[in-house]
Structures are given as structure tokens and as C-alpha cells.
Amino acid sequence: MTKISLSRRLLMGASLSVGLGLLLYVTDDTKGGLKLYSNKVQVLLHSAYHLFPSSALGPGAKEVNIAAYLSFVLQDKRIMKEDRERFLQGALWLEESAFEMYDKSFLNLTLMQKEELMQSIAAQRWGENFIYTSLGYIFEALLSAPAYGSNINEIGWKWLDHNPGFPQPMSQDETDYAV
Amino acid sequence: MRLTMQYDVCIVGSGAGAGPVAYELAQAGYKVLVLEKGAWYEKEDFFKDEIGVCRRSTFTPKLDEEQHVIEDLEEGEWVGTPTSESGWDFWNGNIVGGSSNFMSGYFHRMKPNDFRLKSEFKHIEGANVVDWPISYDELEPYYTKVESIVGISGHVVDHSFLEPRSTQEFPYPSTQEHAISSWFDKACQNLKFTAIPTPRAILPHAVGDRNGCEYAGYCGSYGCSSGAKGSSREALLHKALKTGNCVIMPKAFVRRLNSIDDKVVSAEYVDEAGKVHQAEAKIFVVAAQAIETSRLLLNSANDDFPTGLANNSGQVGKNMIFSSGGVGSGKFYFEDLSSEDTQKLKTVGPFVNRSLQEWYEIEGSEGDAIEKGGTIDFLFEHPNAVSRAKRAMYDGELVWGDALKKRLTHHFTQRRVFTFEIFCDWTPTDDCFVSLDENIKDKWGVPVAKLRIGYHEHDLRMGQILADKAETVLKKMGAREVNSSISGAPPQNLQAGGCRFGDDPNTSVLNRDCRSHEVKNLYVSDGSFMPTGGSVPFTWTIYANAFRVADAIVKELSQENV
Numbered sequence: 171m172t173k174i175s176l177s178r179r180l181l182m183g184a185s186l187s188v189g190l191g192l193l194l195y196v197t198d199d200t201k202g203g204l205k206l207y208s209n210k211v212q213v214l215l216h217s218a219y220h221l222f223p224s225s226a227l228g229p230g231a232k233e234v235n236i237a238a239y240l241s242f243v244l245q246d247k248r249i250m251k252e253d254r255e256r257f258l259q260g261a262l263w264l265e266e267s268a269f270e271m272y273d274k275s276f277l278n279l280t281l282m283q284k285e286e287l288m289q290s291i292a293a294q295r296w297g298e299n300f301i302y303t304s305l306g307y308i309f310e311a312l313l314s315a316p317a318y319g320s321n322i323n324e325i326g327w328k329w330l331d332h333n334p335g336f337p338q339p340m341s342q343d344e345t346d347y348a349v
Numbered sequence: 350m351r352l353t354m355q356y357d358v359c360i361v362g363s364g365a366g367a368g369p370v371a372y373e374l375a376q377a378g379y380k381v382l383v384l385e386k387g388a389w390y391e392k393e394d395f396f397k398d399e400i401g402v403c404r405r406s407t408f409t410p411k412l413d414e415e416q417h418v419i420e421d422l423e424e425g426e427w428v429g430t431p432t433s434e435s436g437w438d439f440w441n442g443n444i445v446g447g448s449s450n451f452m453s454g455y456f457h458r459m460k461p462n463d464f465r466l467k468s469e470f471k472h473i474e475g476a477n478v479v480d481w482p483i484s485y486d487e488l489e490p491y492y493t494k495v496e497s498i499v500g501i502s503g504h505v506v507d508h509s510f511l512e513p514r515s516t517q518e519f520p521y522p523s524t525q526e527h528a529i530s531s532w533f534d535k536a537c538q539n540l541k542f543t544a545i546p547t548p549r550a551i552l553p554h555a556v557g558d559r560n561g562c563e564y565a566g567y568c569g570s571y572g573c574s575s576g577a578k579g580s581s582r583e584a585l586l587h588k589a590l591k592t593g594n595c596v597i598m599p600k601a602f603v604r605r606l607n608s609i610d611d612k613v614v615s616a617e618y619v620d621e622a623g624k625v626h627q628a629e630a631k632i633f634v635v636a637a638q639a640i641e642t643s644r645l646l647l648n649s650a651n652d653d654f655p656t657g658l659a660n661n662s663g664q665v666g667k668n669m670i671f672s673s674g675g676v677g678s679g680k681f682y683f684e685d686l687s688s689e690d691t692q693k694l695k696t697v698g699p700f701v702n703r704s705l706q707e708w709y710e711i712e713g714s715e716g717d718a719i720e721k722g723g724t725i726d727f728l729f730e731h732p733n734a735v736s737r738a739k740r741a742m743y744d745g746e747l748v749w750g751d752a753l754k755k756r757l758t759h760h761f762t763q764r765r766v767f768t769f770e771i772f773c774d775w776t777p778t779d780d781c782f783v784s785l786d787e788n789i790k791d792k793w794g795v796p797v798a799k800l801r802i803g804y805h806e807h808d809l810r811m812g813q814i815l816a817d818k819a820e821t822v823l824k825k826m827g828a829r830e831v832n833s834s835i836s837g838a839p840p841q842n843l844q845a846g847g848c849r850f851g852d853d854p855n856t857s858v859l860n861r862d863c864r865s866h867e868v869k870n871l872y873v874s875d876g877s878f879m880p881t882g883g884s885v886p887f888t889w890t891i892y893a894n895a896f897r898v899a900d901a902i903v904k905e906l907s908q909e910n911v
Binding site: 220221222223225227228246248249250251252285288292298301302305306309310312313314315318326327329330331332333334335336337338339344345347349 | 388389390394396397398399400401404405406407408411412413433563565566567571574697732734735738739742746747749750751753754755757758761762
């Protein structure tokens with residue numbers, strides 16, 4: 171329990187590679203699954219970059235620091251275990267679909283191939299659910315309090331001219347609501 | 350472990366049905382124990398944090414640990430679905446102060462005819478409508494008491510269905526109002542409708558230890574960080590604690606009430622560490638919110654009450670009611686407005702504070718008896734950003750990439766959405782009730798509540814009549830894309846019934862003082878007592894009735910009847 175809490179805080183300010191390494195350490199207790207798990211997280215990240223790309227229209231998943239936010243989500247005990255596992259399962263199936271269609275990892279697809287693949291899975295129930303869930307977390311990263319580690323410098327709020335109300339949590343501890 | 354202190358009254362729950370009892374009994378010098386299953390937060394703990402407050406189970410239980418089973422009609426069969434599977438969450442705030450922490454605070458009194466629904470209105474086939482055993486006049490002093498003690502702000506205007514008042518005006522002036530309120534008034538004037546300033550359980554200025562509203566623009570669903578919102582915790586429990594006569598025990602889940610003969614002897618509760626305790630008192634008051642109140646009584650069966658405590662009439666859990674109606678909206682596009690009006694419309698913070706009760710009663714055609722209509726409250730779309738963003742995800746089909754970004758900027762920066770909520774009577778029937786699920790238990794091993802959610806078609810028809818009227822106003826104001834949706838799905842946060850009060854022990858659980866007909870020292874003071882709910886949100890009535898119940902308990906204790 172202590173390790174998770176400590177790691178979560180470290181993650182919020184950690185670089186992507188370091189963060190994912192910690193994530194492996196604290197969340198997966200089946201040694202044999204470590205490599206696969208890491209791959210799932212990479213797939214989650216790269217699918218988020220595709221679904222919400224950096225462009226002239228506004229910040230993308232990368233700019234809002236989706237990596238830190240997903241690290242938080244994957245350890246958030248308030249999310250039901252089944253929901254978290256379903257999300258990770260979606261990443262696994264996306265990766266499997268990439269191999270089926272192009273014989274390579276999602277991470278190594280061209281932009282056009284990624285889009286074709288997304289269109290393909292969106293026509294399937296699991297795929298639509300996966301994209302819907304991913305976009306939901308992207309929106310959370312984009313529009314939540316910066317204390318969660320994303321929405322850096324309120325980039326999402328500024329982009330959409332959103333008034334978030336006050337007071338806002340100013341630290342990671344204040345989002346824990348532990349009493 | 351046994352508590353060393355002997356209590357006069359033990360209250361299960363700490364929300365709107367509990368606060369007035371704790372407040373009045375503690376003020377009167379009686380020793381009160383409040384057992385609340387949730388944690389204890391204060392205003393300093395509340396942030397406008399959509400993730401923590403609205404998108405996670407922070408102030409409500411995780412559904413895989415504590416849930417309900419919802420029975421809905423599917424192809425002619427009642428099919429139960431656990432909420433851990435559906436995600437349809439019927440918890441409303443399991444913390445000290447209960448769901449009153451998270452209410453919007455739209456406060457309306459019931460009308461005199463609401464107490465005589467069976468006698469005054471057209472018969473509805475298949476409905477279990479009854480008159481209340483008390484009249485509006487008997488509750489009026491308590492409505493007034495809530496205005497001053499809980500703190501209700503507003504302004505009285507005369508209209509067709511203004512309820513009789515013992516005071517001319519609210520004790521607190523209305524909270525600051527948004528510019529759109531005057532646009533609304535103008536449209537209503539043109540339509541010859543009477544716009545009513547909506548009373549709010551929100552203080553416009555500091556009173557005692559409570560600050561006035563800070564106009565953050567987020568109210569419903571959020572705990573109040575200023576103390577202006579009249580939650581049970583802020584308005585009543587704090588004052589009860591100050592007497593030194595009240596103890597609030599958080600994280601104390603009451604799993605059953607133990608009784609001997611016709612008296613409750615202890616509330617059996619589990620603490621955070623899983624230890625079981627017995628709380629003893631002279632009088633027990635259950636106010637755990639309607640579904641959970643019925644569940645607790647049903648789970649407290651014993652040899653004297655084999656189908657549930659106070660349930661030898663078989664009425665516990667029956668005739669659950671919600672608020673029927675629906676919602677609607679219209680969009681104001683900035684391109685349709687002057688730059689000055691656009692800036693006014695963009696302002697976040699002040700309240701709309703407008704409602705219509707023009708059609709609270711509706712004339713029948715050709716000499717038919719009148720029918721109950723309802724209340725329409727007007728407000729802005731909730732500002733929660735993630736929820737609003739998710740509405741942009743579908744354009745016929747799921748969209749992403751730059752197409753999604755264009756939709757987001759359109760939704761957020763080109764318009765503001767004005768909405769309305771309709772409150773009609775939920776007609777009580779045999780198809781809406783609480784029982785215990787035979788298979789699913791919570792994390793303590795206690796059977797969870799199963800809720801059947803059948804509704805009466807009548808309610809949809811009345812809701813649609815009001816929705817059509819509300820749409821007329823939005824169109825007159827210049828809104829585009831005006832639409833509405835009337836549904837038979839129950840709003841989880843507006844629940845009542847299950848332990849009707851009445852004069853006949855065969856058809857009701859509680860007497861007119863909300864004391865069990867069958868168990869002499871057991872009271873129920875949340876919304877469970879309501880046989881019908883009026884065409885308004887319930888909270889003011891729950892507060893008022895709980896003050897009335899408190900008076901009955903004080904009287905009983907003072908006469909040493911217990």
C-alpha cells in the first residue's frame with residue numbers, strides 16, 4: 171500500500187519512461203506478465219496520441235501530459251478493478267488487431283495505418299468501448315485540476331475558455347480526500 | 350465494546366432527515382448519538398474537482414463493495430441488474446450531512462392540495478394514491494422554521510399556486526442573479542406566465558459561523574466550500590455539536606436494529622476496522638435515505654418481526670416514489686447576440702433562480718377533475734467540463750482527432766446551454782418498491798436492497814405537458830435547438846417513500862408522528878414517510894417534517910413515556 175502511494179506521487183512529476191518503469195513495479199505482481207503489461211501501457215499512450223493529436227486546432231494528449239494522467243488512472247483505487255482491467259484488455263486487443271492487420275505493433279504503424287485500424291475497431295463493440303473510454307480519460311487529463319499531473323499550466327482550460335470554479339485542489343494530497 | 354455513554358436518542362444517518370432531530374434534541378438537552386456510515390468532511394475538504402467529486406466514488410461507496418440491484422421491465426419481465434454491472438449509481442453522498450452536502454438547493458414547499466392528492470385530483474387507475482394524515486397547515490410552521498434555521502433565500506411573489514405563508518417574506522434575500530434571469534422574465538411577461546424567483550437553501554451573506562455564497566458557479570453535485578449551502582452538516586449538526594449533547598460517529602455502518610418485543614434495544618454497527626458494536630438508546634430514529642432505510646428495517650427481521658422490523662403489515666419498502674418528469678435545453682449562440690450580451694451570458698457564478706408553477710394543477714377537459722401538473726426549474730447546463738466534453742464525442746458516430754477538437758471548441762466557446770428540469774408527482778404503484786436481494790451482499794455480508802422501478806404512464810403525460818410549456822419559454826428567449834426528454838427512469842437523488850405514514854396500521858408503517866405503529870421507540874424521519882411527494886423537490890419537506898418529528902420525540906421524552 172505504501173509503495174503504491176509513494177510511487178503515485180513520484181509518477182506525477184516523472185518522465186514518461188521512468189514513470190512507466192515505476193508503474194510496472196507497483197501494479198503488476200505477476201512476474202511473467204511484466205513485459206506484456208508495459209506494452210499495454212505504451213499502446214494506451216500511443217493510441218491516446220492518435221485519438222487526440224497535437225495540431226493547430228489545440229493541444230493534444232501529449233501536451234496535456236496524458237502519460238502522467240494514465241499512470242494515475244491505472245492506480246486509482248476508486249476505479250473498479252473490472253473497469254481498469256477492461257481498459258487494459260482493450261489495449262491488448264488493439265495491439266493484437268495491429269498484428270492481424272499489419273503484422274506489426276501499433277506503436278510502429280504509420281499515421282494512416284493507425285487511423286485505418288481505429289476505424290476498423292470502432293465498428294466493433296469492444297473497440298468502440300475502448301475508444302470511448304480512452305477519450306474519456308483524455309478529457310479528464312485535459313480538463314481536470316493540474317494537481318492531477320496533467321492539464322499542464324491549465325492548457326486545456328485556456329484552450330476551451332473554461333472556468334473551472336474555485337477552490338481547486340492545489341496538490342496531489344488534496345485529491346486523495348483521505349480522512 | 351459497549352459505549353459507556355447512555356443516549357436518549359440514536360439516529361441512523363446524518364442527512365436532511367437526521368439533522369433537524371439531532372439539532373432539536375441536543376438543544377433540548379437530550380443526549381444524541383448520530384451513526385453515519387460515511388466519513389466526516391468539512392468545507393475545507395471540498396474542491397471544485399470534477400474528477401474526485403463527480404467522476405469517482407469518493408463520497409459514495411464503490412459499487413463493487415456496496416451496491417443495489419435495480420429491477421426494470423424488459424419485454425414484460427422484471428429483470429434485476431446489479432449496479433456494479435450497470436454503473437447506475439443510487440448512492441447520493443455517504444458522508445456526514447448525507448446528500449444534502451451535494452444538493453443544488455432548489456427549495457419549494459408542497460402546496461395544500463398536495464396533502465390531499467386522492468381527494469382533490471382525478472383518479473388514476475392502478476395508482477396507490479392516498480391523502481396524507483396531516484394537512485399543510487400542520488407542516489407550515491416547520492417550513493417556516495427551515496427558512497430561518499437551515500437558511501433559505503428568496504423573494505415571495507404572488508402567483509396562482511403560492512402556498513399560504515405565516516411570514517410575508519424569506520428571512521434572507523435572493524442570491525445574486527445572472528443576466529439571463531431578466532431575459533427569462535421578459536419572455537414570461539410576453540407569454541403572460543408568472544416567473545417565480547426560486548427559493549434556494551443558500552445564504553447570500555454570512556450568518557453566524559457560515560459564510561455567504563462565493564458564486565463559484567458550481568453548486569449541485571459539489572460540497573460547499575463556503576458553508577453557504579444549507580446542508581444538514583453545516584446548518585444543523587454543527588450547532589448540535591456545540592451543545593455538547595451530540596456525538597457524531599462517522600464510518601459507523603448500522604447493519605441491523607435489534608429489538609425485544611415491541612422495542613428496539615440497540616443499533617448494531619460495524620466500525621472502520623470491522624469491529625461490531627451495539628449502540629443503546631431510549632429512542633431510535635432511522636434516516637438513512639429512503640432505499641437504505643427500508644433495507645435496514647428489512648434486514649432487522651427477528652422472531653417478533655419475521656419479515657422485517659416494523660413490517661408485520663407488509664408495508665416496509667412499498668410505494669417507493671421519486672420525482673417524475675424530465676429535462677430539456679436550448680442553446681444560445683454567441684453569433685446571435687451582441688458582444689455585450691455575449692459577455693453577460695458568459696458570466697459564471699450568479700444563479701438563474703427562476704421557476705414556473707403556472708401549471709401546478711391542470712384543468713381537465715369537459716368537466717373532468719383537475720390533474721396534478723408540476724414545477725419547472727430553469728438553470729444553466731452544469732459547468733462540469735468533462736461531462737460537457739463527452740457530449741461532443743458523437744456526431745452520429747464516435748469521432749476523434751481534429752474532428753473531435755472542432756466539436757469541442759464549438760461546444761465550449763461558441764454557445765451556452767440553458768436547461769430546465771421538470772418535477773411532477775411520481776404516482777405510487779405496486780411496481781415501485783424495495784426488497785432484499787437474495788444473492789448479493791455488501792462488503793459486510795449484509796443483503797443489498799433490490800429496487801423495482803416501475804412507473805405509471807400518467808407521469809409521462811404530465812411531464813410532457815410541462816416540457817412543452819418550458820420549451821415555449823426557451824424559444825421565446827431566442828434559444829436554438831430547443832428540445833426535451835421525458836423519462837420514466839427514477840432520478841436517484843430524489844427518492845422517498847417505502848415507510849408511509851398514515852392512521853391505519855394495516856396500510857402504513859408509521860403513524861402521523863412518523864413513529865412505527867408496531868415498534869414503540871422507533872421513528873423514521875427521512876423522506877421514507879411520504880405517501881406522495883408533491884410536484885417539487887423533496888428536501889424542504891423532509892427538513893420540515895424532521896423538525897416536526899423532533900418535536901414529537903421531545904414531547905415523548907419529556908413525558909417519560911419511554
